Amino acid sequence: xxxxxxxxxxxxxxxxxxxxxxxxxxxxxxxxxxxxxxxxxxxxxxxxxxxxxxxxxxxxxxxxxxxxxxxxxxxxxxxxxxxxxxxxxxxxxxxxxxxxxxxxxxxxxxxxxx
Amino acid sequence: xxxxxxxxxxxxxxxxxxxxxxxxxxxxxxxxxxxxxxxxxxxxxxxxxxxxxxxxxxxxxxxxxxxxxxxxxxxxxxxxxxxxxxxxxxxxxxxxxxxxxxxxxxxxxxxxx
Numbered sequence: 001x002x003x004x005x006x007x008x009x010x011x012x013x014x015x016x017x018x019x020x021x022x023x024x025x026x027x028x029x030x031x032x033x034x035x036x037x038x039x040x041x042x043x044x045x046x047x048x049x050x051x052x053x054x055x056x057x058x059x060x061x062x063x064x065x066x067x068x069x070x071x072x073x074x075x076x077x078x079x080x081x082x083x084x085x086x087x088x089x090x091x092x093x094x095x096x097x098x099x100x101x102x103x104x105x106x107x108x109x110x111x112x113x114x
Numbered sequence: 115x116x117x118x119x120x121x122x123x124x125x126x127x128x129x130x131x132x133x134x135x136x137x138x139x140x141x142x143x144x145x146x147x148x149x150x151x152x153x154x155x156x157x158x159x160x161x162x163x164x165x166x167x168x169x170x171x172x173x174x175x176x177x178x179x180x181x182x183x184x185x186x187x188x189x190x191x192x193x194x195x196x197x198x199x200x201x202x203x204x205x206x207x208x209x210x211x212x213x214x215x216x217x218x219x220x221x222x223x224x225x226x227x
Contacts, residue, residue, distance in 0.1 A: 031213055042118070042205050042217030043159075050213065058214070059115070090159065094213075101147060101209065105159035 002026050006091050006106035013081040013113045021076040021109050023091030030096045032074035033103070036060065036087040043090060049074055050096055081113045116141045118208050120218035127196045128226050134181075135191045135221050137206030143167075148182065148189045149207040152200075153220070162204070165189065193223075201225045 007022045025032065033048035035058075045058030049068040063085060065077040074093075078085060088110050092103040117140045127133035139148070150162040165173045165182050172180050177194045193200055206218040 033213075033215070035217075040219065042120075042207075042219050044217070045215055048213065059216070088157065092159075096213065101213070102149075102161055102164060103209075103215065108157045 004091055004093050004104050004106040006089075006109050008109060009107065011109060011111050013078075013111065015082060015113060017081050018077070018079050019081065021078075021089055021091075021111070023074045023076065023106060024072050025074075025091075025093040025104070026072065027093060027104070028071060029093035029104075030071070031101070031103075032068065032091065032093045033058070034064070034066065034074070034076045035090045035092065036085075037090060037108075038087050046076065046089075078111075083113045085111065086113045087111060116143070116146075116208050116210060116214070116216050118206055118216050118218040120206055120221050122221045123219070124222045124224070126224045126226060127193070129196055129198060131196055132192060132194045133196055133223065135193075135204050135206075135223070137189045137191070137218055139187050139189065139206075139208045139216075141187065141208065141210075143210060145211045147209040148180075149209065150178070150180070150189075150191045151205045151207060151217075153203040153205060154201075159205075163191065196225050198225050198227060 004025045034046040035043035047066040049055045091106040094103040119138045146167045148165045152160045163175045181190045203220045209215045
């Protein structure tokens, strides 16, 4: 019963490096999303997807790319990391709507950009 | 865009007492969902309770209940018989009909033995 799995749990990058945060869910959820959490702030939506092949921008999309080739996976790419992207990143998934739209969260990835 | 405001950065409650956490939101939509999530030091986001905007009845889950005032755009969380394990950050969240989700800045709850 894995739920939402994020890898890695921790990552340190140098400015300008690229990397991909992985997110996978095994609940056959249509909706997946990425958030960042900064100190003193709630979660802010980066990008989301309502199904394979469909993605859209959230509140803070700049500097991040996503794609959704399968229902299960929703990776988040940092093309050129900046110190401002130091944060904790959460992936979440849910059914698209109605009474089953409760989001389930991964354990988070703590990213530091030096 | 919708905004969610939690005006209490920190709250404290004595064990076994009752505490209420406040949340207000701004929206022009009529169909939406509201949530309270708990985040303990482990960072895991745990759903506490959910409210559908079209339901007038306030949601309850064991010791947790909400006071949903749609006209006032208010959604407070009441925790009864507080326990040490309730200590955490609590986030109020708004989910739009199109699945866009916004969170408040959080309230840190301390439970004193």
